[in-house]
Amino acid sequence: MRDYARYYEAITASLRTSPSRLFLLNLFNSSITKLMYLIYPILLIYIAWCLPNRLLLYILIPGLSFSVVTFIRKSVNQARPYEAWSIDPLLTKETAGQSMPSRHVFSATMISMCFLSMNLCLGAVLLILSAILAICRVLGGVHYPKDVLVGMLIAILAGSLLLIF
Template sequence: MARDYAASYHRLSAPFRRHPRWVTALRLTNRGIEVVMYGAYLVMVAGLAWRGFTASGSWSHLLRLVLIPGGGFVLLSLVRRYLNAPRPYEQWPIDPLITREKTGNSFPSRHVFSATVIAMAALWLDWRFGLPLLVLAVLLAVIRVVGGVHYPRDVVVGALCGLAVGSLLFI
């Protein structure tokens, strides 16, 4: 972590602060990616459930699609609760671009983990569906840091955990 994260964050967020519409766009993109990711996951689950009635093997795919990401989510949540790492705005005098009242549970980023594991699940089903979601997961990681709700290490580890859990689908 930088010796003076507040100064680093101020430099990082300065272009957005000079353009209030950019802050609005950052917040809307953050929310939009969340909606797209969770919507994509619901579509995948519903699609496999629907196919389960007509195609052999779809039920086992559905089970993997629910249990592997779900198990990873629970495990990551337990680790976060145990570590209870503070968020940047708790430790430094910064005004985050994404307003958040929550304290602790910053490491690793569960938003980025979830987006990454959902993208990996989509890659597992069809790379043409998964690749754009993986790009959105990377964008979300950047947004969470620029938004001031996570340190870079939080999103990097969240993404790596998402890649690791998501790769279990391919085994």
């Protein structure tokens, strides 16, 4: 993209003029993230209780794929939008580099895929929340659209292994 700063200003203009929309952006970003990190251990407890022979899969597949995403982030070390362009991000973030892929979106999507393999309806709802988180991360100015898409795609591919095994 030639002028991401202009694009970013255009997609966030309505948020910048509305304190309530800005509040909702921050609320969704933090609430969805916290929800995902809260429900994953609950799922693991359920699996340990009801399906103990599958517990290792639900730990190893997300864990190993998280490690792969972390390795990619460190290898690529892409600057974040607020570092590369003259933009004022709507989400507070002090991190430098390691923008691609988004680990927040990867993690939320991976957790959603874990749930999807156990319960289609709940997994679908969580995937929608993961997509909302992806939008929040882009609108917040901490990730490019491709960062969240790649994070989501890696999680869907890795999470699909849970459907196979």
